[in-house]
Amino acid sequence: MAAPTEFLTYIDSKADAFIQRLADAVAIQSVSGDAKRRGEVVRMAHWLDGQLKAxxxxxxxxxxGKHVMDGVELDLPPAILGSIGNDPKKKTVLIYGHFDVQPANKSDGWDTEPFELVIKENGQLVGRGSSDDKGPILGWLNVLEYHRDNQKPLPVNIKFCFEGMEESGSEGLDELVEKESKAGGYFEGVDCVCISDNYWLNDRTPVLTYGLRGLTYFKVTVSGPGRDLHSGVFGRTVHEPMTDLIHLMGRLVDQQGNILVPGVDEMVPPADDEEKAIYEALDYSISDVESAAGGQISLTSNKVDLLMGRMRNPSLSLHGIEGAFSEPGAKTVIPAKVSGKFSIRLVPPQTPEAVNPLVIEYLKSEFAKLNTKNRLEIEGLHGGKPWVADHKHWNFEAAKRATRSVYKQEPDLTREGGSIPVTLTFAESLGVNVLLLPMGRGDDGAHSTNEKLDRSNFIEGSKLLGSYLYELAAISK
Ligand SMILES: [Zn+2]
Structure with missing residues (x-):
């Protein structure tokens, strides 16, 4: 059962108003990883709550509850639970999204102010959170608005679970999901889950995602001097923390992406020919990767190897150094304490519990080889297990039918390189099928500068979400 034609034309007719609502959402600087902007995340929760109620x-x-970030105790932003429809004859779908965003400053290299949505002539809607994850959340609001304005009942019962800490490890959410998944909890009766929080592989083929990599994130601190020192006075006189840290971080991963921590790459069994054939069939090329990356810098010219590198193999990335001199100019400081940040994307059967001890042991032994008198401290910042779902389940079948009816295309079935740890929590706590139904394109720059969502993805994507609900209602369990 496809969505009613009036629904599709309604979404088109309201496009400008929907884009304005997206601009309103983008304007709220809900950066969960920035203690100074915590109030904005809370404001975003109230804004979204008001929209849902309306x-x-x-x-x-x-x-x-509370948590500690950068040494400061902060209130966690509230999660939003929502419910519409309570017809026992209908299926109940649980929808997840997040209303927090990654940090963004114009000085990071944005062409425009990151928290002012810019509508470009080519149809791109540029702004932080446009694609990750405010656009997809608002896609659901667009679907609800049709049903309210036309006094139409929804084809399924919907429960919502929206959080404001996804970009900072979903703190507090696992406990909530586990609690509400128990008998008598808010999620009782949920038949399937739909997560709108990832992207197509490219800019032309819709995607359904059945796997995600997990994550384990480390902060490695080297310290020694009692304060920042002058290199003219202390250069070649003391052990310098930055020198030690750079050596350490240089030993984690090689230039071809191989993880140098013994035992980490080795945990993952190699792909057989049947599995490789799945990657060969995807509508994705080396040039898609390179255009999304904005440079001709792919690690390999072999498509299957490249896609497996992104989807089914672990990866280690270096992210930054806290405490290092990073302003313009030529300051001759020796930083007293520097913290390197890196993370490893995990795939089955890896887990943070299995990988972390290997990383910690390796860092300690490599640090010992440096013969330094500085101190080493290793912290795990956050982590999550990887996840894989059954892509032949009726939940996926409904999404396939919706994709065919809206986009006139067969969706690619993918495993995603990123991590959305709560996916696994939903799957394990509820014991139901979980589907990832992305709205945006692979080149949206979700955690990068000039993040965008194409107008057509926002509008057709809203139709897709609505159509999925109608297909869900029609399909037999
Ligand atoms: Zn996201």
């Missing part, structure tokens, strides 16, 4: 959703804001 569209007929019964909601509640859930206090998730």
């Amino acid at each position: 569209l007929g959703v019964e909601t509640k804001l859930v206090d998730l």
